[in-house]
Amino acid sequence: MHKSQCAQEIIIGLTVFLVTFMNVYLSRYQRLTSEISVQAERAILYLPESGQISDLITDLYEQGIHFDKNELLWAANLLNWKSYRAGRYEINGSYSYNRFLSKLGRGEQDPFLVRVQAGQNHDSFTLRTSLQFRFSQEELDAAMKDSSMLRQHNIEEHHLLGRMLPNSYEMYWTATPQQFLARMLREFDTAVTRPYGERAAELGISIDEAVILASIIEWEVRHVDEKRKVSGLYWNRLNRRMRLQADPTVAHAIGERRRLLFADYRVDHPYNTYRIFGLPPGPINNPRLTSITAALYPEQHNYIYMVASGDGSGYHVFTTNYADHRRESRRWTNWLREQRRIRDLEAQQEQTTGTNSR
Structure with a gap:
């Protein structure tokens, strides 16, 4: 009787153990495969270096990703997804542990839109671009000056910036x-x-020369519908072997974007088109496609002079002779003086109002 009772207790104990084990196993398995084990709403992970999942817990929490720490580590060991790869990952919605961990473990990055802005000089381009990627501004600058890379693509260093066509491009952060x-x-x-x-x-120029002219148009022209007219003016000056006398090239030469002084036009610089004939050696920025097509398809007219319109519209007034140009230039100067007078008057009124309110 005693032996029978012991055997019965052993069987009951084993049964309880097996049932408990199965319940725990099934519960863990269910949580392992559950599609709600990891949850987040539009979280973006930037992981500069590869590493271990166990070292990533705090970062995941800080990015608003919800999960059970012990379960995640248990799943990582069980599924052998103990490490992650560097990259940019978008975590949005619900995930099973396997789907979440394998995404990081395999390095299944999510691409993003790189925005290349128009009209940038070299420093602005390398800075704004590098801020969107893992690489630094210094690394991009070095790559743009790398002789082997330039030879590989058959391009000269001073032409490279002009080929950075403004647009949005889908790329990977770790590029x-x-x-x-x-x-x-x-x-x-x-x-x-x-x-x-x-x-x-057909025009007797190279693509790089078209981009140089386009970069001047890009800087000079605010409105797209005026680009071909400005292009036609520059082509007229080139065809007559006149200096371009394009203010943007002077601003590029002095390294500042401001209203130019008389002394600026005399700066000895290979890009100063008030001193050189023809186009400068390279582009002064990265022009839009509309500026490039304007350079290649200029409007046909006889204008050789232009000055900003004295109405604040951002357009230009075009003339065919120097006398008319001088007249329009005076109008522009008078408009600037009037704007300055209005600003000074408003500043004075604000100062008076502030003094009286005390």
């Missing part, structure tokens, strides 16, 4: 500077070199 530049050059060839190469040849 290297070399990968980024190679992609940008492919995009330029697709959008400009192939479709417009023949047109440039």
Whole structure:
């Protein structure tokens, strides 16, 4: 009787153990495969370096990703997803532990839109671009000056910036500077070199020369509908072997974007088109496609002078002779003086009002 009772107790104990084990196993398995184990709403993880999941817990919490720490570590060990790869990851919605951990473990990054702005000089371009990627401004700057890269793409350093066509591009955050530049050059060839190469040849210029002229138009012109007219003016001056006398090239030469002084026009610089004939050696910024097409398809007219319109519209007044140009220039100068007088008067009134209120 005693032996029978002991055997019965052993069986009951084993049964309880097995049932408990199965319940725990099934519960863990259910949580392991549950699609609500990890949850987040539009969280973005930037992981500069690869590492261990166990070292990532705090960062995950700080990004608003919800999960059970012990379960996540248990799942990482069980599924052998103990490490993660560097990258940019978008976590949005609900995930099972396996889907979440494998995403990080395999390095299944989410691409993002890189925004390349128009009209940037070299320093502005490298800074604004690097802020969107893992690489630094210094690394991008070095890549743009790398002789082997330039030879590979058959381009001179001073022409490279002009080929950084403004647009939005889908890329990966961990792309290297070399990968980024190679992609940008492919995009330029697709959008400009192939479709417009023949047109440039018809005009007797290279694509790079078209981009140089486009970069001046980009800086000079605020309104798209005026670009071809300005292009026509520059072409008229080039065809008559006149100096371009484009103010943007002077601003580029002195390294400042401000109202120019008489002394600025006399600066000895290879980009100062008040001193040199023809186009400057390279582009002064990265122009939009609309500026490039304007350079290649100039409006036909006889204008050789222009000055900003004295109405604050951002347009220009075009003339065919110097006497008319002088007259329009005086109107522009008078408008500037009037604007300055109005600003000074408003500042004085504000100061008087502030004094009286005390």
